[in-house]
Amino acid sequence: MRKLALSDDVLMAVEKPERYIGNEVNSVMKNLDEIDIRFAMCFPDVYEIGMSHLGIQILYDMFNRREDTWCERVYSPWLDLDKIMREQKIPLFTLESQDPVRSVDFLGITIQYEMCYTNILQVLDLSGIPLHAKDRSMEDPFVIGGGPCVYNPEPLAEFFDIFYIGEGETVYDELLDAYKEWKQSGKTRVEFLELAAQIEGLYVPMFYDAFYNEDGTLAAFTPNNVHARETIRKQMVLDVTEAVYPQAPVVPFIKVTQDRVVLEIQRGCIRGCRFCQAGMLYRPTRERDVEKLKGYARNMLKNTGHEEISLSSLSSSDYSQLEELVNFLIDEFQGQAINISLPSLRIDAFSLDVMSKVQDVRKGSLTFAPEAGSQRMRNVINKGLTEEEILEGAGRAFEGGWNKVKLYFMLGLPSETEEDMKEIARLSDRIARRYYEIPKEQRNGKCQITASSSFFIPKPFTPFQWATMYPAEEYIRRACIVKHEFQDQLNRKSLKYNWHEADVTPLEGVFARGDRRVGTVIEKAYELGCLYDAWSESFDNEKWLQAFAETNVDMDFYIMRKRELDELFPWDFIDIGVTKAFLKREWNNAMAGTVTKNCREQCSGCGAGTFGGGVCIEGKS
Template sequence: MKKLALSDEILLKIDKPARYIGNEVNSIVKDPKEAAIRFAMCFPDVYEIGMSHLGIQILYDMFNKREDVYCERVYSPWPDLHQIMKEQQIPLFALESQDAVKDFDFLGITIQYEMCYTNILQVIDLSQIPMFAADRTKDDPFVIGGGPCAYNPEPLADFFDLFYIGEGEISYDALFDCYKEWKASGEDRIGFLRKAAKIPGIYVPQLYEVTYKEDGTIEAFTPKEEGIPEKVEKQLVMNMSESVYPQKPLVPFIKATQDRVVLEIQRGCIRGCRFCQAGMIYRPTREKDVDVLKQYAYHMLKNTGHEEISLSSLSSSDYSSLKELVTFLIEEFKGNGVNISLPSLRIDAFSLDVMSKVQDIRKSSLTFAPEAGSQRLRDVINKGLTEEVILQGAGEAFEGGWQKVKLYFMLGLPTENVEDQRAIAELANKIAVRYYEIPKDRRNGKCQITISTSFFVPKPFTPFQWAKMYPKEHYLACAHTVNDAVKEQLNKKSIKYNWHEADVTVLEGVLARGDRKLGKAILRAYEKGCIFDAWSDMFDNEQWMDSFKETGIDPDFYTLRERPLDEIFPWDFIDAGVTKDFLKREYANALAEKVTKNCRMQCNGCGVGKYKGGVCVEDKN
């Protein structure tokens, strides 16, 4: 039996000690001495969140299929254990072997959202690895980042040796082979980084120089040496049906956020919503063969004991074999007590028919994401939903027996005005009216409509990457406008309204489009005790604002100004497939309130046609 890194005394003191002991069902155990490469795979949040992340499950399975690699997992310790580890100088450890992360060859960190940046520093710090990449020696692991936030890696550039841009299934084998050659050669640390920088999708911040203009914007972003690529191209899996996928996924000891089998049916999205970063960076849409998915469903349910299976996709309704797949899942598994979860569906007749078969409609609620209250603003963001379609879908749902509806919107969108904000409440009221038009004897009690609004954050590689944000007071005023409008509605007793924290939104906006200069502020915030910033009860906005002030950073520079179209962005060295010209055209279309058709209806010349095999086979631009 392996010896745990934490003593029984410590385990008894901390909350949920099962987070730290490993040995879960389907975890992989190897002899560390037999592995040429040891890789610690980190999700920089608490265990329950990290265990729900599909990307880590895929890479964990893929890496461990190599005999020469042993991939283990590590998550952010909760503050109670964080304090003990600092006081007692206990190094952060991997779950499988309980060995110290600092003794591994790689520490890989998935960067899923901006509010985990201080947790990334927590992981590096507790691992007792030098915080800055430039200070590390041959005895330290190489710290590599990936995930959606790696599409603007610059705020974290000082802390990472490498970033992987794109989907991890493609270039990691080449990176591991390169590492083994380097290790045998006896070269210094920078020698490996130089070689790695030439592998497609790998970005090494130390090998690039950034210069700035007097106004604080970027003047130039250039490689420091010959042979280092000026552009780093994202890597994509084009044959989804043959790509690696874990059929024995890890099963957590304690309840995770998503405690179920996840069946990834496709990647990418045809819709082209102008606010959505995932819809742009994961283009083109690539589907998995339905027969492959049927086999996966069998094996994954058998190998985990889970009682729920969820279809994973940015827009499940656009999967071309959805009807066949869902019918199969219902017929094969519903009778065995397996629940079927269908997120990201458009509410149409087919979807409602399916959901009526897999959900208890008296308990469940339906989710609509109109994103904007008015048709004008939905056209600006290219949502592709009309009020008629929304009301028709809600009506069919009510006729089918549902009475609970959740509506998701954004506030602070480009060109938004007070009428657009009030339209959120008015649309909710129209949906309630549609419910009460049903004869009383056919209703399931009172209609319950929950409105939730988040505040819009412009993200890299979206048409809105040039857009300005607003001070937090503006966002709160928007929310109060909606709240007041809800109270004015005829069916106000049927409508509940919740809104997001405005100060978190402003910070997210700073980090999302920031540059390398932000690194010192992120470090200062961590030194002041900021961790788990995504958790509302842990977030300390005052400490963040003090950190900006102490490091000479003006947050308003990153949020309150509209960017000129010719500005060099910190992420412009990345080739994400979609071209800057396409994004500029879409920004102009947004300001003109002009809708762009989806990728199945027409090719809009976005640039991803060069990746052969997706929905967009040929870029006609």
């Protein structure tokens, strides 16, 4: 019988003990005597968040298809268990075997957002793994980082042995095979890292040195080991249809954030929004074949018992076979109470028609993201939506029975004026006004327009990576301008406005574009007790400010100063396919308010189309 790592007393003392016991439906158990490699796949956040991440489900399935490898899962313990584990000196453990994480060969950490960085240190600390890669011995697992945040890995460079740059289905097999050979060779830990550094897409931070100018900007970034590459090329799946996909994903015991089957219909996006990192990182667009997706849908619903299926992509409306797939799902599962979720739809006639087929419009709300209130700002960010299209789409939705609309905007975008800010409220009002223009007998009760604004954060590998940020109080000032403008609108009783917390925004900006010197701040903040910084109930801005002060790192250097177009960035050694020349051109287009057509209308020559021997689905670049 499998022995749990936590006693009954501990499990009874913590919230949601099901987070820690494993043994869920479709989880994989293997015999330790029959495997050569143990891999712990970690999401550094609470179980409910980590279990909703598709990338881990894909890699978990892919690794466990290897007879010589056992991939297990580990998540950050919540604050209550964290305290008990420290007091009772209980090491962090994997869910499947309940063995200490330190006993595995690899600890792979998926890094999805910047505010989980202290949780990464929590995972290492509770596992008994030295925080700094240079201090690890042959008794410690190799710590690998992957996910979108590793496209600027430098703030975390001291804490990781390897960063995997790109999509996980590509070179992991090569790495695991190299590990088996090294394990039998008796060679040193550094010698394995030298083997890893020779695999395309793998970055070993200790083999590189950063040099700085007197003004603090990066002067040079160079390899210090003969096996290290000067440029790390993103790894990309060319044929996503034939890529591995989990048809029996693990089913959690408790309700998680995304409690449904997730069907990834395509990767990449044709739209070219200048603020969107994912839209640049995952170029070019690659679609999964609709027939393969139909089979996945059948198998995944059968193997999980879930009652909802979500079609996942950056822009689902642009999937060329969406109508066929949706009609299949409706017909195939008719009468089985299977809900179909369609995130990332544009507000156009086709999308609304699809939505009306899969959603009870009298209960659901319609969500879309104009991102900016004024047409000028939408042109700056290359959103590709006119006000006419927004109002026309909203009108169709209202005529189709919807009366609740959620709108998402950003504040603090480059070149934003007070007039642009106020247009957020005015556009929301015009949408509400459009509802009251339809005949009263066709309306579905009172109109509800909920507008929310987040604060813009410049990300690496976007045209806005040169943008300047602001201190937290300036973001609050801008949100207050919008709030006051909402109060002046004719339809204010139908309008509601929310904005995200401002204190965390500058921190995210520092981590997004920081260099290796930022790592000392993260470590100091963790020592001061910072943990679960993405959660408002545990985020402590004063401790973060103290960490910056005690490490003598200037936050304003990373967020307030102007960046010149020829500045060397900490992430410039990574090649994602999209060229820096294209990003500069798009930055200049943004400042001029010039719109760039989407990839389907016209190739913009970004470089991604032929990267790695692939081609865009349009075949134009």
